[in-house]
Amino acid sequence: MKRAYSADPIVLAELAAVLRAIAKQRRHAGRLLRGMAKSYEARAVALTPGAAVPQPHY
Structure with missing residues (x-):
């Protein structure tokens, strides 16, 4: 099953x-969440023409 957000760089950046x-709010899960x-972000860059990180709207 394909995930809805997997091909949209803006959604990935958000x-x-x-x-x-x-x-920032959770100490224990912070490292895991930052890694995710x-x-x-890397996936968003790979999907974006020109290799620029899309700016999130959030």
């Missing part, structure tokens, strides 16, 4: 921003 915000955010 998801990464949300994960980073949550990571980094992964989503």
Whole structure:
């Protein structure tokens, strides 16, 4: 099953921003969430023409 957000770089960037915000609030899960955010940002860059990170609206 394909995930709805997997092909939209803007949504990936927004998801990464949300994960980073949550990571600031949660000590124990912070490292994991920052790692996930980094992964989503990298995927967003890979899907974006010109290799620029899309700016989240969040």
